[in-house]
Amino acid sequence: xxxxxxxxxxxxxxxxxxxxxxxxxxxxxxxxxxxxxxxxxxxxxxxxxxxxxxxxxxxxxxxxxxxxxxxxxxxxxxxxxxxxxxxxxxxxxxxxxxxxxxxxxxxxxxxxxxxxxxxxxxxxxxxxxxxxxxxxxxxxxxxxxxxxxxxxxxxxxxxxxxxxxxxxxxxxxxxxxxxxxxxxxxxxxxxxxxxxxxxxxxxxxxxxxxxxxxxxxxxxxxxxxxxxxxxxxxxxxxxxxxxxxxxxxxxxxxxxxxxxxxxxxxxxxxxxxxxxxxxxxxxxxxxxxxxxxxxxxxxxxxxxxxxxxxxxxxxxxxxxxxxxxxxxxxxxxxxxxxxxxxxxxxxxxxxxxxxxxxxxxxxxxxxxxxxxxxxxxxxxxxxxxxxxxxxxxxxxxxxxxxxxxxxxxxxxxxxxxxxxxxxxxxxxxxxxxxxxxxxxxxxxxxxxxxxxxxxxxxxxxxxxxxxxxxxxxxxxxxxxxxxxxxxxxxx
Numbered sequence: 001x002x003x004x005x006x007x008x009x010x011x012x013x014x015x016x017x018x019x020x021x022x023x024x025x026x027x028x029x030x031x032x033x034x035x036x037x038x039x040x041x042x043x044x045x046x047x048x049x050x051x052x053x054x055x056x057x058x059x060x061x062x063x064x065x066x067x068x069x070x071x072x073x074x075x076x077x078x079x080x081x082x083x084x085x086x087x088x089x090x091x092x093x094x095x096x097x098x099x100x101x102x103x104x105x106x107x108x109x110x111x112x113x114x115x116x117x118x119x120x121x122x123x124x125x126x127x128x129x130x131x132x133x134x135x136x137x138x139x140x141x142x143x144x145x146x147x148x149x150x151x152x153x154x155x156x157x158x159x160x161x162x163x164x165x166x167x168x169x170x171x172x173x174x175x176x177x178x179x180x181x182x183x184x185x186x187x188x189x190x191x192x193x194x195x196x197x198x199x200x201x202x203x204x205x206x207x208x209x210x211x212x213x214x215x216x217x218x219x220x221x222x223x224x225x226x227x228x229x230x231x232x233x234x235x236x237x238x239x240x241x242x243x244x245x246x247x248x249x250x251x252x253x254x255x256x257x258x259x260x261x262x263x264x265x266x267x268x269x270x271x272x273x274x275x276x277x278x279x280x281x282x283x284x285x286x287x288x289x290x291x292x293x294x295x296x297x298x299x300x301x302x303x304x305x306x307x308x309x310x311x312x313x314x315x316x317x318x319x320x321x322x323x324x325x326x327x328x329x330x331x332x333x334x335x336x337x338x339x340x341x342x343x344x345x346x347x348x349x350x351x352x353x354x355x356x357x358x359x360x361x362x363x364x365x366x367x368x369x370x371x372x373x374x375x376x377x378x379x380x381x382x383x384x385x386x387x388x389x390x391x392x393x394x395x396x397x398x399x400x401x402x403x404x405x406x407x408x409x410x411x412x413x414x415x416x417x418x419x420x421x422x423x424x425x426x427x428x429x430x431x432x433x434x435x436x437x438x439x440x441x442x443x444x445x446x447x448x449x450x451x452x453x454x455x456x457x458x459x460x461x462x463x464x465x466x467x468x469x470x471x472x473x474x475x476x477x478x479x480x481x482x483x484x485x486x487x488x489x490x491x
Contacts, residue, residue, distance in 0.1 A: 011039065013038055013040060013191040014036055014038045014041075014106060014109070015042075015043050015100065015108070016041070016043070017029075017044070017111045018043065018044045018086075019112070019114055020114055021142060022072065022258050023075070023259055025183060025220065026183065028142035028181045029110040029112045029138075029140050030183050031182055032138060033110040038108075039190060040186075040189055040190060041087060041106075041190070042079060042086050042087065043086070043089065044087070045088075045089045045096045046089070046091075046205055047092065047096075048092055049092055051205065051207075061207065061208040063211075063212055063349045064254075064349075064383055065202065065207055066210045066211075066212060067218045069199070071218045071260050072086060072088070073199055073219075074218070075219065075220070082186070083192050083193075084192055087104075087193070088197075088199055090204075090205060093126060094122065094129060097126050097129075097130070098126065098133060107136065108137070108138055109130055109138070110139075110140065112140060113139045113140065115144075115295055115388070117305060123137075142181075142259075142262075144291060145169075145263055145267055146173065148292075148296035151172060159293070160297070161402065170289075177264075178264050179264065180262065180264060180268075181262075213347075213350055218260070220260045220261065223252065223255035223261035224261065226250065226251050227265075227266065230249075230252070231269070233247070234270070234273060234281050237250075237283055238280045238283040241354075242354045245425035245429075250284070252266065253384035254383045254384040256384070257383075257385070263288060263291070270288065291388075294388040294389045294393075297388065304395065305387070306372070309400060309402045310400055310402075312485050313400035313485055314400075316481060316482065317484070318370040318481075319367070321367065324367045324468055324469075327465075328342065328363050328374075329342065329377055330346070331346065331431075332465050333465070333467065334446065334464070334467035334468055335362065335366075335414070336417060336424075336427045336431050337355070337414075337420075337421060337426075337427060337443070338358060338413050340355075340421075340429070340430035344429075345378075348383075349382060349383035350384075351378075351382065354416075356378075356393055357396075357411065358413060358416050360374055360397035361397045361411035361413075362411070364398040364478075365407075365410045365474065366474040367468070367469060368481060371394045371400060374394055378390055407478070408482075410478060417444075421443075422439065424439050424443065431464070433463045434458060434464060435456075436455070436458065437456045437458065446466055
């Protein structure tokens with residue numbers, strides 16, 4: 001990749017290394033870099049330590065990479081209009097950032113902290129290499145609302161139950177925690193890049209463009225569009241959020257994951273409305289607090305990446321059933337709501353939060369498969385994949401994590417379907433072979449009268465599979481499986 005021509009003002013610039021913060025507005029690292037008085041230049045690395053495993057898995061058309069690429073294109077255009085440009089590297093971050101800092105003569109590199117274990121290790125390596133060259137490295141807090149170290153129990157330990165954490169969060173949060181980080185004077189503070197090279201194509205990176213689902217515009221403009229669309233619906237969020245066929249959520253999770261919008265901007269609006277009495281806003285704010293909660297769990301307990309938060313739950317003997325795992329992944333379990341959710345995930349990279357709980361419970365407690373299999377599949381498929389939230393959600397569903405549902409509470413996939421997709425609208429969209437069934441029969445087609453199946457043109461085991469497991473029998477097996485854990489909860 002050819003180097004751009006860069007002007008040489010008298011003072012050394014500060015490099016803002018973008019990662020999960022693909023925006024110019026309300027960006028803490030940028031705010032601090034500007035506060036030092038130097039001009040700033042933006043850098044981004046297509047990190048091969050992250051990308052190479054995707055290529056090895058055959059995921060050349062990755063929606064997340066397409067989203068990042070489109071978001072960077074928007075950001076680069078905004079910088080060009082101000083006389084600068086985004087400097088892009090492709091390789092290991094530990095090689096690229098020191099090289100880029102040397103090329104522009106940077107005095108310091110500024111980043112927003114990433115609390116994932118691999119990112120912490122990467123940043124420590126980069127910081128050490130920069131220090132050896134006399135370049136400062138500054139990490140600042142931006143990704144979540146409160147720093148993972150901000151809240152401790154009365155015993156000085158991290159919280160492991162959400163409700164006490166939330167209560168402490170609401171008492172602790174101050175206006176400054178939600179205030180925007182000023183970057184208003186950026187146009188006057190940019191390091192001039194005279195002949196910027198073009199953003200490398202996905203093909204040049206070894207990937208292919210993937211189609212983003214309808215309703216997922218990339219970049220900061222896309223985030224603001226979705227947020228504006230959600231604002232009139234926020235007050236109804238508490239009632240609407242559980243129904244996958246209803247437009248009840250914000251659809252901002254991908255933008256939060258890649259930082260194309262500031263979480264503070266979202267929280268300020270939710271806080272203001274909640275203070276005015278909006279239950280929907282208060283519930284949505286709770287979801288943002290859950291995000292903080294899982295981030296601090298991962299920060300303080302990095303072992304949860306590969307192990308149960310509750311060590312005794314690592315004694316559970318999961319089944320080895322590749323055929324059942326494949327049926328779950330492909331959406332052919334015979335349980336329509338589970339299958340519709342998995343087919344939506346495979347087709348779009350999106351899954352409604354209620355359905356994440358349903359499908360995770362089904363994998364672990366109906367199929368008896370290790371939660372890590374599901375967690376890794378979601379990690380490969382979800383557009384908004386976030387290690388802390390994904391791991392926390394899976395361990396919650398499997399009852400192995402902090403503040404998890406008791407193991408004897410097992411989602412009934414048919415009851416969940418009847419309650420949260422009562423008319424089968426979501427099922428009909430993603431399992432169209434069942435579209436002709438009545439609202440009553442579509443949730444459990446194997447129980448439908450033969451005449452109803454014939455009228456709907458459904459032949460079980462030909463057009464749509466019979467259930468791969470019996471839920472009642474699976475529930476009994478799960479209770480026996482979890483008996484190895486000494487749980488004091490009542491049965």
